[in-house]
Amino acid sequence: MFRNNYDNDSVTFSPQGRIFQVEYAQEAVKQGSVVVGIVSKTHAVLAALKRNAEELSSYQKKIIPIDSHYGVALAGLASDARVLSNFMKQQSLASRLTYDRPILLSEITHRIGDRAQTNTQHYGKRPYGVGLLIAGVDAKGPHLFEFQPSGVTQEMVACGIGARSQMARTYLERNLEQFEGASREELVKHALKALKESLSQDKELTVDNTSVGVGGVKEDFRLYEGQEISGWLETTFENTNTAPEPEAGEGMEVDS
């Protein structure tokens, strides 16, 4: 039987020059549900599809506001994202406390990038199994950064990561030209449309399974969930079935 001898730790190269542990970590990102991010000249938007483990459970958080000027969306191991987001919160607070200024998005992205990279270079450690989209506005304007478990970080105009995210990226590539000059509402719509592209046939975007994060120039980063996004969902997918919603409403009826 063939057995891979080069994936026991993240410090050993395979003869082909690959580090399997890092590749497995990147695979974990692909297992996570899809998240999308877009920036315009004035705004940065994150949109995410939330998953629930079972019908009766709550949905797993996908967008985490870090500081008042930015937030992250995650795909992959939520527990690793928790470690990274706690680190980011602490670093962001330290910047405000010692320098009286919000941390630059490029700076915080580099810091988690460095942290993730060291995990790929120490025996007995493992890479983070999570990919992040970091979006918000700093002194240099709106930004979107992508973070990968390997420690690679990139600034993006638009990006999608997670399960079936190729479909979302295709949508983003097709509409790339419209993003830079887009308004706040248009940008949210594009993000939701891109998100919908990567949904499987039997799935829908609903107020329960969708998260939106918006940050802008002169506007704090804020997370929108539940009924707050019903308006966006309705206007974005006007002609599609609004039928399931009243049905869901009936199902939620309780004794009065």
Added chain:
Amino acid sequence: MNHLPQAWGRPRDDIYGAYNHSHLAPGQPTTHTKSPIVTGTSVIALKFRDGVVIAADNLASYGSLARFTDVKRLRKFNDKAVLGFGGDVSDMQYLDRHLNALAVRENYSSGSGAGEKASSTSAEASEEERAESLDNEGAGTGMAANNLHKYLQKLLYRRRSDFNPLWNHILIAGLSTPDPKVPDATPQPFLKSVDLLGTAFGAPSLATGFGAHLAQPILRRVVPDEEAVKKIDEKTAVEAVRECMKVLWYRDARSLDRYSLAIVTGEGVRLSEDERVEGQSWEFAEGIRGYGTQVV
């Protein structure tokens, strides 16, 4: 004093017997500076409509001895901030080196190259357009006076908490970053102080050392409050500061008639390090009674 610096400040062997070196044995508590040695006197500063003016003389005293007469106590940090140091000169030099390192770090992390915004159009943008956009990217970044003040406050407070204070009283003058929430906000004149304990506060006019007694009342007549700041121009502010430098030269025995003066506005920093106290008149001195050996 002999040629051995180790023996300075200790009882002389020929008078008191050999020095008991057990006082210096390892295991003794760590000791730190308990007083400043070479010191600079007042720093004064005043806000006006579009900026701040700050001045300090070029003297470093060794006790009451006017030991060094060309020590520059104003330091430009960048185009938005100037620092004025009162107190220990060696601690000032330490902070100077520390701030140089900080400035280098800042230029690497917030320079226009790092974090340059990815753009779908950047590929076909001309070289000039790109240079322009880089300039815009750089605007509003880098440390403004308020960032520097907060950093120094934390640094000095940390040092005093280690029982190893940096013996300075520093004025930070410049421009602050505009509030991002306010539409079309512009950088505002900024003036705050921080001392060796990390105590920090701001005012339309500030003075350290003897200047707090001699210059501050004069400056307050010019700008009693923030409202008055908006009404006075650069010329008035500079005149007031020069007048104060003259008063300090007249009445502060640790001062000098040569001083540095810096003006920070939106256009940048103008720092001059060879100013002179002009138009002196010592006639008033004859009327002064009550000092030294004079009785009536």
